[in-house]
Amino acid sequence: xxxxxxxxxxxxxxxxxxxxxxxxxxxxxxxxFGEGLALDSIDALELSLAVSQRYGFQIKADDADNKNxxxxxxxxxxxxxxxxxx
Amino acid sequence: MTQLPLISRNDFDKTWVVTDEGELSxxxxxxxxxxxxxxxxxxxxxxxxxxxxxxxxIGFLAALWRGQTVLLxxxxxxxxxxxLIADYPDSFCLTDVDKGTLRDDRSHGAEVILxxxxxxxxxxxxxxxLIDSSQLACLVFTSGSTGKPAANAKFWGDLVQGxxxxxxxYDIGVHDYLVATVPPQHMYGLETTVLLPMMSEASVYGGMPxxxxxxxxxxxxxxxxxxxxxxxxxxxxxxxxxxxxPALRQxxxxxxxxxxxxxxxxxQLFGVGLREIYGxxxxxxxxxxxxxxERAWHLYDEVKLLHEKDDGxxxxxxxxxxxxxxxxxxxxxxxxxxxxxxxxxxxxxxxxIKIAxxxxxxAGLNHRLNAIAGIEDGVFVxxxxxxxxxxxxxxxxxxxxLSSDDVIxxxxxxxxPVFLPRRVLKVAKLPRNETGKLPHSEMKKILE
Numbered sequence: 442x443x444x445x446x447x448x449x450x451x452x453x454x455x456x457x458x459x460x461x462x463x464x465x466x467x468x469x470x471x472x473x474f475g476e477g478l479a480l481d482s483i484d485a486l487e488l489s490l491a492v493s494q495r496y497g498f499q500i501k502a503d504d505a506d507n508k509n510x511x512x513x514x515x516x517x518x519x520x521x522x523x524x525x526x527x
Numbered sequence: 528m529t530q531l532p533l534i535s536r537n538d539f540d541k542t543w544v545v546t547d548e549g550e551l552s553x554x555x556x557x558x559x560x561x562x563x564x565x566x567x568x569x570x571x572x573x574x575x576x577x578x579x580x581x582x583x584x585i586g587f588l589a590a591l592w593r594g595q596t597v598l599l600x601x602x603x604x605x606x607x608x609x610x611l612i613a614d615y616p617d618s619f620c621l622t623d624v625d626k627g628t629l630r631d632d633r634s635h636g637a638e639v640i641l642x643x644x645x646x647x648x649x650x651x652x653x654x655x656x657l658i659d660s661s662q663l664a665c666l667v668f669t670s671g672s673t674g675k676p677a678a679n680a681k682f683w684g685d686l687v688q689g690x691x692x693x694x695x696x697y698d699i700g701v702h703d704y705l706v707a708t709v710p711p712q713h714m715y716g717l718e719t720t721v722l723l724p725m726m727s728e729a730s731v732y733g734g735m736p737x738x739x740x741x742x743x744x745x746x747x748x749x750x751x752x753x754x755x756x757x758x759x760x761x762x763x764x765x766x767x768x769x770x771x772x773p774a775l776r777q778x779x780x781x782x783x784x785x786x787x788x789x790x791x792x793x794x795q796l797f798g799v800g801l802r803e804i805y806g807x808x809x810x811x812x813x814x815x816x817x818x819x820x821e822r823a824w825h826l827y828d829e830v831k832l833l834h835e836k837d838d839g840x841x842x843x844x845x846x847x848x849x850x851x852x853x854x855x856x857x858x859x860x861x862x863x864x865x866x867x868x869x870x871x872x873x874x875x876x877x878x879x880i881k882i883a884x885x886x887x888x889x890a891g892l893n894h895r896l897n898a899i900a901g902i903e904d905g906v907f908v909x910x911x912x913x914x915x916x917x918x919x920x921x922x923x924x925x926x927x928x929l930s931s932d933d934v935i936x937x938x939x940x941x942x943x944p945v946f947l948p949r950r951v952l953k954v955a956k957l958p959r960n961e962t963g964k965l966p967h968s969e970m971k972k973i974l975e
Contacts, residue, residue, distance in 0.1 A: 458919075459949065474944075482737070483760055483883055483945065489738050490764045499740035499770060 442469050442514075449518040456491045457484050469515040485511050497526030530657035531687050533591060534725045538701070539653050543724060544581045545704065545749050546733040551581065551644075554651035559644055560588035561652055567593050568638050572618040572666075574598040574611055575712070581644055581733030582623040583711040584721055587665075590621070591683070592656050597665040599712040601676055601885060602943055605630050610676065611668070612637045660684025667714050669808045669886055679714075679808050688851035689811045690722040692827040696815055697802070703729035703776065704749040707756035708742060710735060714808045715781045719756050739768035747773035755797075758782045759789065760883060766792045775799050780818075781806065783881060784872065790818035805872065809856035810847045814870070823869040832864055859886065880909060882918055882945040892946060896922060899937045901929040904957050907948065908970050921974055922948040925956055950974065 442450070442465070450464035453473075474485075488511070489500040500510065500520075510520045536543075539554040551559075563585055567573065573590040575597045577583040590597045598615060600607045608628060612618050612635045619638040622628050628639055658664075664683040668676035699705075705724065709716035724731045730749060736742040742765065746753040756779045757765075766789070775797050781804040785793075793801045805824045806812035814824040826832070831848040833855070845862040846855045861873040880887055889907050896905040905924035924934055931951040938947055958969035 457949070486737070486760065486764050490767055493739075493768060493770075499768075500738050502737050502741045 443518070445522060446514055446518045449521060450514055452491055452495065453488065453514070453517075456487050467514050469518075470513050472513060473511050473517070488517075492521055496521050496524075498524045529660040529684060531660055531684060532655045533588060533658055534655055535687075536725070536728050537653075537655070538728050539651070541701075541728065542730045542749075544584060544733040545730055546581055547748075548645060550730075551733070552651065554653060555649065556585060556588070557654060558650040558652040559585050559647050560592060561654060562648060562650075563589035563642060564592035567595070567621070567640065568619045570595065570617050570619050572596050572598050572615045574600065574608060574615075574618050574620040574637075576600070576603050576608065576620060576622040576624070576628060577642065578603070578710075579623050579643075579734050580707070580711050580720060580731065582642055584724075584731075584733070585644055585647075586621045586642060587711075587721055588725075591658055591662070591664060594662065596663045599665055599667045599717065601668050601712075603628075603712075604943070605633075606940065607668075607676060609633045609635070658683050660687075665717075667712075667717070667808050681811075685851040685853070686722060686811075687726065689849075690718060690726045692829060692849075692851075693718060693812050694723060694727055696827055697779075699723055699727050699729050699754075701728040702751060703727070704751040704753045705729055705731040705756055706736065706742070706745050706753045707732070708736060708761045709756065709758060709782070713782075714811055715804065715806065716756075718806075718812055719779070719804075739765055739770055743770055743772050746775065752776040754779060758883070759785045762789060762793050766796050772797060777802060779804060781812070782883070785818055787818065794819055807856070807858060810852055810858065813847055813849070823865055823871055826868050826870070831867065832862060832870060834862070834864065880918065880920070880946075882920075885943055885945055887942070887946050892920070892942065895941050896924065896934075896938065899929070899934065901926050902934070903927070904959075905934075906957060906965055906970070908974060919949045920946060921950040921952070923952045923954050923957060923970070923973055925954060929953075 446469055447464045450467040454462050454464060493499050509516050511517055536553060540552050542550040543553045543556050544551040567589060573595045575583060575586050577586050587597055598611055600611055619640060620628055621640045621642055623643050625641055629637060660683055662683045663680060664686055665681045666678040667681060668678055705720055707716055707720045711717055711721050720731050723729060732745050736745045746755060753775055754777045755775055759780060762780055777799050778793055778797055778801045785803055790801050801818055803816050803818050804812045805814040813830045814826045816824045829849055833846040833848050835844050835846060845858045848855055863871045880889060892907045896902060896907060903925040905922060908921045909918060931953055934951050935947060954973060957965060959965055
């Protein structure tokens with residue numbers, strides 16, 4: 442897991458109050474929704490807000506790869522890294 | 528037999544649906560609805576799964592036109608769809624998403640019709656059919672955790688009557704452009720974004736924006752000031768999102784009560800009034816309040832409440848009395864009437880919980896948990912909501928062989944994702960007292 446992925450994992454844990462997890466326990470390639478962490482659309486909304494506040498860009502549904510943004514920690518970290526304002 | 532027109536608007540050349548591709552007039556929608564109604568398979572039930580509101584609206588009109596009953600599932604998971612198809616064998620499925628609707632091996636042979644209005648023939652029509660008031664227009668399902676989704680029958684005449692009460696309360700009409708973050712399959716979304724524009728001259732956005740950025744863009748798509756139809760969940764995120772918002776006409780919220788503080792923040796952000804709707808799947812919308820400064824809910828005209836005691840003289844239950852609700856549905860909330868027109872609402876009665884507009888009983892969830900092979904004992908617990916946060920559930924369980932992951936996986940196959948526990952704790956035993964009950968204080972200690 443890269444340092445940035447670990448940073449995003451820590452954000453997910455903090456934003457969604459998954460306090461019994463540690464960043465290293467979120468597998469980079471495992472699904473965030475459904476299986477894996479079993480997150481849902483409410484969580485996607487909370488995470489989108491945290492992303493805009495911390496990384497300065499808005500997640501949009503019309504991003505071509507929207508369905509994939511939250512598919513895994515690695516995908517989310519990659520999307521943020523590619524779009525972050527700073 | 529009384530008949531009522533499919534739509535009560537005749538502004539044929541005016542916009543009904545606004546989409547990212549352009550605007551569809553009333554005549555455009557009528558043409559497509561008639562064409563689709565002629566292409567639908569000849570079954571009694573139409574399981575309507577369309578995600579795009581524009582496709583849903585056309586599908587809903589087409590099925591009514593054809594004399595069919597629309598099945599509205601609590602969510603679009605294949606498990607729910609398959610269970611409805613199994614219970615209503617004379618069904619087909621109408622969707623705009625080309626995969627994941629039904630799994631081949633469990634589709635019970637049901638036909639899946641794919642509909643996308645952009646691919647359909649275009650044209651215009653002024654034909655408005657008459658629909659029997661007694662036609663069973665739709666069955667709206669609640670995501671009962673106690674087993675199968677529970678059906679709520681809606682007859683055409685009653686739907687029209689219920690929406691006319693809503694329309695007179697909100698004065699929705701030609702000046703309105705409605706944008707909603709709620710799905711049309713949910714009773715709140717169905718009434719506000721499908722039925723209301725059928726019965727008024729309002730226009731509506733044909734999709735369902737989700738992220739704040741998308742909501743803001745869509746609100747500005749029409750020349751008219753938009754009314755935002757949403758939920759406390761979305762509003763909490765919207766007030767925190769630091770983006771520019773277009774001028775609105777009003778904000779409408781439902782599915783769970785909004786706090787005074789949140790309501791004030793919303794009104795400050797948009798500079799317009801916020802109105803909450805109170806209702807349930809069983810009753811539809813029956814009351815509203817202007818949340819800033821008003822605690823009490825104001826019943827719609829011609830709607831009354833009737834309070835009843837149970838056999839032990841305990842636990843008030845509240846029935847809704849209205850001409851369009853002949854079955855007099857019981858509300859799941861604790862209600863206290865102030866006078867004939869106003870009431871206060873104090874959350875769920877019994878063990879019902881509500882997350883993201885979906886309801887389940889804790890007893891039902893516990894039943895499912897304990898039915899998982901390998902679980903010796905288990906219980907769902909409501910998290911104490913810290914700061915008006917979204918209610919979430921935790922699970923504590925006893926098992927020799929199962930891990931927390933196994934339990935989440937097993938639950939995930941049976942219950943709606945919003946009810947999946949955030950925390951799953953494996954424990955040696957649950958702190959049951961002599962009567963087998965789990966004192967809340969003991970459970971709290973375990974979960975801390």
